[in-house]
Amino acid sequence: MQTRFIEYFLALERERHFARAAEYCNVSQPTLSAGIATLEGQLGKRLIQRDRRFVGLTPEGEAILPWARQIVAAVEALEQSSATARGALKGELRLGAIPAAMPVIGHLAGAMLARHPGLNIAVRALTSRQIERDLAAFELDAGLTYLDFEPPAHALTVPLYAERAMLISAVDGVHVPDPLDWSDLAELPLCLLHQGMQNRRILDARLAERALALRPIITADSYLALLGLVQQGRLCSIIPDSHTRLLEGLQWIRLHALPDPQEVSRIGIIVSDSAPMSPLAQAVLSVARELHLPKSP
Structure with a gap:
């Protein structure tokens, strides 16, 4: 055969x-x-x-x-x-990443290529559930996703950083109370990720704990779409603080801390918990354990 x-x-x-x-x-x-x-x-x-x-x-x-x-x-x-028993690691590393983690892809890819310059890296934007499914189907070598809320099954994990959520609005757009309360958040005109995205489910769970619910006017599957909607001035949105470095220098945007900035979600690398482990999965875990990411502003 x-x-x-x-x-x-x-x-x-x-x-x-x-x-x-x-x-x-x-x-x-x-x-x-x-x-x-x-x-x-x-x-x-x-x-x-x-x-x-x-x-x-x-x-x-x-x-x-x-x-x-x-x-x-x-x-x-x-x-x-x-091929790698006596030489450098080569081939294609297939990496799935949730949209919330995309700003750190450059740091992870840079560290991988510095250690293994013969690699090619293919990055796919996927939901956390798609990452789990594709790891199980051997269509990914590793994933970058949430670790604690709906924790991935049958996976080895390496935490990389803790994410905080922030509200964004346009400078000349919607009035946002200062300080911001959870009940205020539920009343603002919002555009958010759809509920198929784990980031949104985490946010909904936090509001549900306070007997509140978010009712966005528009939902999308990318932060770029949300930014475009906020720029028009009539809507606010909620994004991870990891995205703030990408927003530096944008004069039209305003950042607002959520009511409880201590609430965080861990994001990290996951690979399939199977033996023997592939050389690519071993390499990603090794680099992830030594990776130091810059803190968000």
Whole structure:
């Protein structure tokens, strides 16, 4: 059984389309189809439901999916281990990061490349749940996410920093009381991340503890979108303090401390708690343990 046929199968399951899967694997569509057919012949089972196009996996295809992912991940780790036994770590580090942690990506990537200059790093903006899912499916080597609220399962973690939330408004925009109370926050016109983002769920939980709820007028999935909305002057938003360095020099923006600045959320690196651990996962953990991030203003 050849590993590349299993890779074709996984690509088709991920892309849900024969042509896109073939493009992802850098082969022609007939080559991909023939490879999957060969895999089906070797297993004696149909793995793909076909009707002139991809329909889905058969029950047998669903059954082998986790094993196929493990096989491909194990082969990749085997090749990395062999290549790095007497040389530098090379290859692509696949890193998933929640939007709240994006401002620290540069520090982590810089430290990784300083120690392992032969690496390439692919960063994907994902929710915390997507990071957990993709780690379990061997589609990520590491994640940068929240550690305490809805803690990740089956993961090794290295804390990097503690995040505080801040309110932002436009200088000539919405009037924000000073000092700010939690009840004031619930009454302000807000644009926030949607509830699929853990940052928002943490914020909602803190308000619920005080018998309050936030009712944003607009929701989005990126802080860049929230900043654009706040700049118009009619809305406020809540962002992590890690973003404040990126906002330095912007004359239109105003920062406001939330009522309890001591409430923090830890963010750190996570990798799958599996043995043996891949060289890439080991390298990320090692660098993360020694990484010193600058404090937010």
